[in-house]
Structure formats: structure tokens, C-alpha cells
Amino acid sequence: MPEERTATRYNLVVKNSPGQLVKLTKVLTDAGVNVTALRVANLGDKASIQFSTPRECVLPKGLRRARIP
Amino acid sequence: MPRPPTTQYNVEFPSRFGIHARLVRFLIRKKLDFHTMVTTRVGSKTMIQFLAPKDRAFREQLEKMGIAVREDTVFQLEIPHHHYELHKLARTLADKDINILSLYSMVEGENMRIVLAVDQPANAVALIRKLGFNPDYTIYD
Numbered sequence: 001m002p003e004e005r006t007a008t009r010y011n012l013v014v015k016n017s018p019g020q021l022v023k024l025t026k027v028l029t030d031a032g033v034n035v036t037a038l039r040v041a042n043l044g045d046k047a048s049i050q051f052s053t054p055r056e057c058v059l060p061k062g063l064r065r066a067r068i069p
Numbered sequence: 070m071p072r073p074p075t076t077q078y079n080v081e082f083p084s085r086f087g088i089h090a091r092l093v094r095f096l097i098r099k100k101l102d103f104h105t106m107v108t109t110r111v112g113s114k115t116m117i118q119f120l121a122p123k124d125r126a127f128r129e130q131l132e133k134m135g136i137a138v139r140e141d142t143v144f145q146l147e148i149p150h151h152h153y154e155l156h157k158l159a160r161t162l163a164d165k166d167i168n169i170l171s172l173y174s175m176v177e178g179e180n181m182r183i184v185l186a187v188d189q190p191a192n193a194v195a196l197i198r199k200l201g202f203n204p205d206y207t208i209y210d
Binding site for chain 2: 006016017018019020021022024025026028029032033034035036037038039040041042043047048
């Protein structure tokens with residue numbers, strides 16, 4: 001039977017400009033976290049980044065330190 | 070026969086049930102692949118993104134419903150499912166001031182498949198090739 005894993009989904013609203021996603025991927029790399037899903041959508045002058053990580057990962061501190069959003 | 074090129078439609082309309090329902094019925098009649106559909110509501114507007122074959126008549130039918138339509142060139146690539154590979158991709162695009170218009174991903178075994186629309190697709194594809202990946206304008210299900 002496949003192992004059941006729960007995930008946390010994060011929703012970020014950022015400026016719609018180059019370089020926003022790399023701020024997030026830097027936090028993920030520093031924390032050694034693989035996302036299980038990632039989506040970016042353009043909302044005019046803003047963009048939405050949604051991503052999921054395994055439940056046990058704790059990211060909010062790293063996101064706040066990187067000033068995301 | 071070669072498949073027609075896929076384009077990403079971005080449609081925007083006032084968040085009213087009537088127009089949303091009409092649009093969904095229309096897309097069902099057109100046998101659209103709903104796996105590629107993303108709906109976002111922002112204030113009084115609803116935006117829906119989906120992939121479909123490029124078709125002028127299809128676009129005109131959407132516009133006749135009072136829906137604003139934008140089309141983006143999309144391509145897909147596969148990268149190893151590792152945080153550093155995703156960071157390398159994001160950093161490469163950011164370093165050349167390439168803006169991501171939309172992105173979605175699927176994890177498939179050891180790899181992550183990414184479908185991407187950017188403001189400079191030709192430049193992005195060339196850069197991604199230099200990273201050793203194989204971007205492709207043909208999007209498969």
C-alpha cells in the first residue's frame with residue numbers, strides 16, 4: 001500500500017516582476033525542502049505563487065526572513 | 070497528422086455565476102482537457118487559465134461571450150525533482166530578467182514536469198537548453 005503523506009500548501013501574493021520565484025526557491029534550497037507542487041499565476045500587477053511541501057517542513061520563518069511576500 | 074500547437078488561454082471576466090456557467094458549458098462542448106485548468110478569483114474578477122489547441126474561431130467565440138482573452142506561448146521541461154534544480158532554473162530566468170507569466174508542475178517519479186509561460190519564450194528556451202534540459206513546445210497530457 002502506498003505511504004500516505006500529508007502536505008502543507010502555501011499561498012503567496014508577490015509583485016509581478018522577474019526574480020520573485022527565485023527568492024522562494026532560495027529559501028527552499030537553504031531549508032533542503034522539495035516542493036510537491038508549484039503553481040505561479042499572473043494577476044496583473046501581482047502574481048500568485050502556490051506551493052506544497054511535506055507536512056513536516058516548517059518554512060514560514062525562512063519566508064519571513066527573505067521578506068516573501 | 071501533426072497536432073496543432075498548444076497555446077495557453079488566459080480568460081478574464083466579471084465574477085458572476087451566469088458568465089462563468091456559460092463559459093464552462095462552452096468548454097465542455099469543446100471537450101477541453103480540464104486537467105490544465107486553473108481558476109483564480111481576484112476581487113470582482115475571475116481569471117481562468119487553460120491549455121487548448123491554437124484556434125482563431127475558438128478565441129472569437131470566447132470573445133463573443135464578453136470574455137477578455139490573452140494567449141501565451143507555453144513550453145514544458147522536465148527537471149530532476151530536487152530543490153536545487155528548481156532554484157537553478159528560477160535563478161537562470163531571473164538573472165536575464167525573464168518574467169514568469171505562469172507555471173505549473175507535476176511530480177512524476179524522480180522528475181518534475183514544468184509547464185511554463187514567460188515574457189521571452191525564445192530566450193528562456195535557449196537558456197534552459199544551456200542548463201542541459203530539453204524544453205519542448207509540444208505539451209503532452
